[in-house]
Amino acid sequence: MANRYSLKNMSKVQNLDKILEEFGPHLHDAPYEGWRSDRVIDKVVPTHCPYCGVQCGMNLLVSKGHLVGFEPRYDFPVNEGRLCPKGVTAYLQTHHPDRLTHPLIKRNGNFERASWDEAFDLIVRKFSELQDKYGKDSIGVYSGSSLTTEKTYLMGKFARAGLGTRYVDYNGRLCMVSAAAGNNKAFGIDRAANPWTDIPLAEVLIIAGANCAETFPVLNKFLWQQRDNGGVWIVIDPRETATARQGDLHLQLKPGTDVAVANGILHVIVKEGLVDESFIAARTNGWEDTKAAVERYTPDVASQISGVPAEKIVQAGLLYGRAKTGMIMHARGIEHHTNGVNNVLSYINIVLATGKIGSPGRGYGTITGQGNGQGGREMGQKADQLPGQRSITNPEHRKYVCDVWGLPEEELPQAGVSVVEMFQKMREGEIRGLLSICNNVMVSLPDTNDVRRSLEGLDFYVCIDFFMSEGSRYADVVLPGSAWSEDEGVTCNSEGRVVRINKANEPPGEAREDWRIIQEIAERMDRGKYFGFSNVGEIFDEMRVASKGGNADYYGITYDKINRQNGVFWPCPSDDSKGTPRLFEDRFYHPDGKAKFHAVEYVGADEKPDDEFPIILTSGRVVYQYLSGNQTRRIGFLVQQCPEPYVEIHPELAAKLKINDGERVKVVSRRGEGVFPALIVRTIRPDTIFIPYHWGEQLAVNQLTNPKLDPISKIPEFKACAARIEKIHGRELPILGKGRKGTSLSEVQKGK
């Protein structure tokens, strides 16, 4: 099939300059009709931030139908008015001049304005042609978790009952899916175990691979409450992030060596007799194997593998082991690995061995990244999942969901594959058409050069978006969808609290609410009988029923209950249930009610440094950008703070390579190369470099990252690959903005 994309000159993006001119990203930094203090506010809409998994409450100010500002929502208990800079500036995206306001069809390489009818007709014709010729599975659906839960439910249903394809997946696959898999294996359910109000009650916190300061800023409220109470933080991170700096003990490990560190900590806990034998006997299975496995990981062995001084591993073990209460939290740092699930399991082993779970201040949880990262993995848009965290391979689950949908069981497709594998199937020609919503594949998938080949090879690509993303430039049809404030629904935050997004303004121009677009396509493909919703509440009600009896049971949740209680923690199986803030108080979710230990061994990253590529490259985020940056790279304030990616290099490595601070250097891996300004800082390990990932094309760190997948969760290894740095001459520099900016506001202002 190589010849399908061998015609290099026939790119689907022939007029990039024109696309950039028309659709940006342009910088815009003012409310509708400018900064004015003489406005009359017609309505104040309580809702939540569109960005990360904390889902901070905020009030949106509406004047004459436009969002014109925000007001802190002091009465919402999670954040009590607090917001990060993305949240503060979120409202500026709704009236941004780059907004897509009418459908676009690509003709002769140019996006041309089209009517909704033209666009829908084309989509239905192409999808039908492809499916007639190559089978139902020739169309893929790739969704996202920044959508409301109703929409994620709809996307899963649309793929299976609308298109009848097995190939559907979502961008949570690039997020916390290792944690989801690990949680399911150990606990039989996938949700953070404790509400965040437990954090201030924990004597010791272990924070692994989570740069809370930049990625979950408002979570720091709880962390500092714990600190004020006298608590201690143990931070496990290859970089001295603001969180690591503020913590009490920093284990600065080599990327990809988490299992060694966690097993080392557990080894110390066992040797010191700090395990909770009665908890292990009463509530867990499999301890002996795990105990035997960690025997080998003495502090010295763990130290040799991870580069963390042995005494720090001992100290961590003693601090956590001796504490009465304690919590372990982790995020992408340990999950984005080919052994991501094992990393997660190795930390869960510590939790189970000490019995620190299921009561106030004793707990565990992944900190989910995306706004609706939790809700988006509950209602059936995952390749192998049906609503309520049911399994598409389980005959009983299939039957239940088919009954709810009224779909003949034989029409429900089998499990699909993860998104990275879907893009492989596009290159192989098995998937010929794609419908995507709420993602930006050219930034967020690993190895963007391969991703580009996948998109170029597609026969037909439809993208629903409210800004033209780097990925949607490759589309044949772009449909203008809605921003978060232009639709209603629920999301589930990272602690399992279902909250309500309220509508504040209408989509601009001809743009439509996303769910109406999906519904219309289904109707025009003669599948309308499965999608007869007249409002979002009806989708929610069907979803409640579809989730009933599953792990993620929403049946007892109503919009009204969410408003009354400031959110509802699932499972909430009945009308009189108030929800379940803390899981595992008396049982785990495996059939025998017990949790499972998993003995895990250190394997390490798929690609280890060698002579040719001697440095470990890790990637991550900055506080000013959200995910692929399609929303935040257009907001002037945020871009001013961090206009471009940079490469963090330790002064020792920089001296060896003769690199100056601010100098642009070429970073090369086996898959690609990119030019980034050097930020020479003592806050990173000398054998590791770091590049933030929010940018596309030549600025994408994902040109370099390793697409190798975890065998269980299918998450790619964003957090460790082998790379080298080359010095480049001034005349070889790409022109990407002027001067180095972005390390401090003062510096940005100087450049003005």
Place this chain on the structure above:
Amino acid sequence: MQETMFIDPQRCIGCRSCVAACRECSTHKGYSMIFVDYIDRAETTATMPTVCMHCKEPTCALVCPADAIKMNEDGVVMSALKPRCLDCRNCVNACPFGVPKYNSAMHLQMKCDMCYDRTSEGLKPMCASVCPTGAISFGTYEQIVPLRRTKPVNAHVFGNQRVETKVYLMLPTDEKEVVVDGCGVFEGHVGLAEPGNESWIDTQVEETDSSNEF
């Protein structure tokens, strides 16, 4: 007004949420009056927010030839009065904390007025409302100080000048004063470059420092 601001630098995560939110204040819509700076990014991720400290005897007002800078009955030092401000920038240069900025488009000195439009209506200032960590807090001494392990300090010594402020710094020491003695502190940073390294001056030309203006 019993409430004041408490700045707790060790909690600052450098997110600049305060900087963005400050622009929403109606008295200076679109302009931020708060600054967050890296202390020394090469060495640490530590950052420091700077708001007006609202001095009990404000240097900015003392040096103003037009008497344009007033303090209200709550001890809040206000921005320069538009009809009086002479564009002289004495205040910009004199403030020991480097707080007032000169708005060249409006020919006016502007500074943090502790969100007077909000606090006068019983609302918290924008920066203290949004700050995720409590690095900037607004409340009474009795509300804030007992909760913290850091200690409040509101006296600063700059060479021969001693300044007392309405705003407190929360510090992890028992010092009663913050003593700033700039002499010689930065000397060690000069001349560290190894001989023979290529210079980057050709590719990265710094422009004039106009960071006191916007």
